[in-house]
Every structure is written in C-alpha cells, then in structure tokens.
Amino acid sequence: MSSTNPIGIFDSGIGGTSIWKEIHQLLPNENTIYLADSKNAPYGQKTKEEIIQLSCKNTELLLEQGCKIIVVACNTATTNAIKELRAKYNVPFIGIEPAIKPAANQTETETIGILATKGTLNSELFNKAVETYSNVKIIEQIGFGLVQLIEEGKMESEEMTGLLNEYLKPMVEANIDYLVLGCTHYPYLIPQIKKIIPEHIKIIDSGAAVAKQTKKVLEKNNLLNLSEEKKKQIFYTNSDSKVLKEILGFSNDVFEKEF
DSSP: OOTTSOEEEEESSSTTHHHHHHHHHHOTTOOEEEEEOGGGOOGGGSOHHHHHHHHHHHHHHHHHTTOSEEEEOOHHHHHHHHHHHHHHOSSOEEOOOOOHHHHHHHOSSSEEEEEEOHHHHTSHHHHHHHHHTTTSEEEEEEOTTHHHHHHTTOTTSHHHHHHHHHHHHHHHHTTOSEEEEESTTGGGGHHHHHHHSOTTSEEEOSHHHHHHHHHHHHHHTTOOOOOOSOOOEEEEESSOSHHHHHHHTOOTTEEEOOO
16 A cells, blocks of 8 residues: 555545545545445434445445545444444544543533434443443433534524524533534534634544544554655535535536445
C-alpha cells in the first residue's frame, strides 16, 4: 500500500463531512475520497444487519479506489458494524463513537445529555460505554427527523427549531452541563442548539479526536503522505449533490454516482 493512496471516508450522507473537515485541516497533505450514502440515510432507523451490509458495500467501494485507511464517519455504522469490518477487511479502520468519556469525566452537575440516532443509542458498543460511567446520569435522546432535515438542507427551518426545542429542553431542565452530539450530522446544528441551551452547557463532538486518531494510525503504519504532488479531495454522493456542495462550500470534485 502506497502512502500517497487516499484516505477513504464514508457516512450515511453528508454529516461525515464534519469529520472530513477536521481530517483535512489536520492532514492537508492527504488525498481523500468521501462517500455520502444519502440514498440510504438515516442509518439510525435500520437494523444491525442492514447497517453492516451498507458499511461493507461502502468499504468495498473505497477499497476499489485504493484507499489505504477507512474512516467510518458515522456513529451508527461504527457502533453497529466496525467489529465486523475489522474482521473482514485487511485495512486499518478508524471508528467514531459519542464522546461520553470527556463529558462524564468533566461534568460538575453529574448529569450529561446525549443526542444521537436510535441505531447508536441501541447498540451494544454504546451501552458498554454507558455502563463504564454509572456514577453519571446520562440523559439519552433520539434525534428523530434531524438527519432527514439536514440532508434536505433545512438546518434553519421552523421544523428543525421545533424538534431541537422538544429534544433539548428536558435535558436543560434536568441540569445537564455537557451535551454530547452522537451523530456526525449534528455539528451542523450547533448554531441552532446554542440558541436553545444556556451558555454554560458545553457541546462536545468527536471530530477533532477522530482526526488525531487518523493521524496516529497513519504514522504507526508509515502511511503519512509526504509527496509534494497536488492533492485530490473527491466526494461522491448517490443523491442530489446540491446540499453536499453547499455544506462544503465548493462544487469542484463533487460527483453524483450510483452505489
């Protein structure tokens, strides 16, 4: 495997671009290929078997493109499928899980909130993580409808504001001091979330930690790209590319593709 080969990243749509941005910022010398499986979003409402099947399909597409490492930029896919992916494919995988640890370790009210998909909150991996912090009260909330609205580019719609109020107000009333965003789509909602929750509540997502782990694994495997050739950042979506282009801020290298 050549160090100039791309990093492969996939998500159930456009949300994982929040992870891509962190990786690209930390590792600007890397080529990347991003798959937005928007046609099948959200993964959070699917069965474990369906999530594993979709994750394998995405992985194989990225491996066909010569990717040297795969970042599963989706909490639901990580918590439901990463064990199977690591067993099946001979390539390093980076997963993403809700950042419960920093929130649980730093909370002063001993109460934290987590907003995530049904697939993540119901997963075995997530529940094991929760058990580790039994001394902290964790208020879980499924973000029904949020991913669909983000995929449609309706981040600032009245419907989005209504759902966020419904999901976040009970957490505020329960005296949380940390809000963990357990879906890579949700960082795009931070401006709206900040209008609803008090200033003292800290919002945590996993993006920066995933980028650091990606760098660490590349270094460990001698796969850091040291070439001076021009770098490529390629994005594929199996849906309308309009929202993806808007969220990235550019339309070059964004392609619609059946997969």
